[in-house]
Amino acid sequence: MGSDASSPVTADTALESVNVLGDETRRRMYAVVRRAGRPVTRDEAAAGVGVSRKLAAFHLDKLVDAGLLRAHYEHAGSLHRAGRRPKLYEPSGVTVQFSIPDRRHELLADMLMEAVLTEAQTEDARQAAVRVAAERGRDLGTTERRTTRPGRLGAERGVTICEHMLERYGFEPIRETTTRLRLHNCPFQPLTAKAPDLVCAMTQAFLTGYLDGLQATALRATLAPRPGECCVRISPAGT
Structure with missing residues (x-):
């Protein structure tokens, strides 16, 4: 399950959404809301699936809790059922994707698209892709540093912070x-196998940029390919 390329959804969250959609009635109700093209009331959702309003409310709120729908009340000028404003449901915009092992093709595609759109006359396509990957990682690291304010980072503390980010992005550190x-x-498989030099260079640039933004100067991202694994390793600088 993913939202945008810069905000990955954890595997636990994706699994929760899959579990929520495992119920057939709930899955049908989610489809009714998605196909409506406008916010849907509990009564409309109930009629679309053929269940009671109370049961529809239960399933709709489960979908909201899972992040698949969002809910709000109709504006004050619309009153129903003894003056009460109806609660409306609409898709949250989240895309459900679940894969073991984790795959982040949307991140790779987003970086490649940006590289195509911003390629300078002095760059070739590969250089643009590596540049964008480094910028994307640097932005991520800078944001994380501003949010967590970790202070001066030694190698051990830096590894702990990196570990959390790498887990979120599916690298299985x-x-x-x-x-x-x-x-x-490697969250970019099987695409990596089609262009290993390019994808590995982008991965190294992304993680190097992340370390730069985080100001984790005691660490570096080095190429250390192993069969079936990511080609990059996080190691102490100078080793």
């Missing part, structure tokens, strides 16, 4: 030591 991370999963 594994600690080899307290200051070294191996990335068990």
Whole structure:
């Protein structure tokens, strides 16, 4: 399940959404709301699926809790049922995707698209893609530093912060030591296999940019390819 390329949804959240849609009635109700093309009331959702209004309310609120729908009340000028404003439901805009291992094709596609749109006359396509990946990672690291205010980062503390980000983005980090991370999963497979030099260069640039934005100068992202794993490793600088 994903929203945009810069805000990945965790595997736990995606699994929760899949579980919510596992109920057939709830899945049909979600489809009714999506196809309506406008906000839908509980009564309309109930009629669309053929259940009671009370049961429709239960399922709709479950879909809201899972982030698949959003709810709001109609403006004050519209009164129904003894003067009460009806509650309206509409799609949240979230796309449901679930994969094991995690895949982030939307992130790769978004960076490649931006590279095409911003390619300078002094760049070739590969250089533009690597530049965009570095910028995207730097923005992510800068935002995280401003949010968490981690202070001066040594290698061990930097690895801990990186580990959380890498988990969110599907890299499946594994600690080899307290200051070294191996990335068990490449979230861009199977596309990586079609252009390994390009995708690995973009991945290294993205993670290098992230470390720069985070100001984790004690760490670096190095190429260390292993079969079936990500080609980049997070290691202490100078090793």
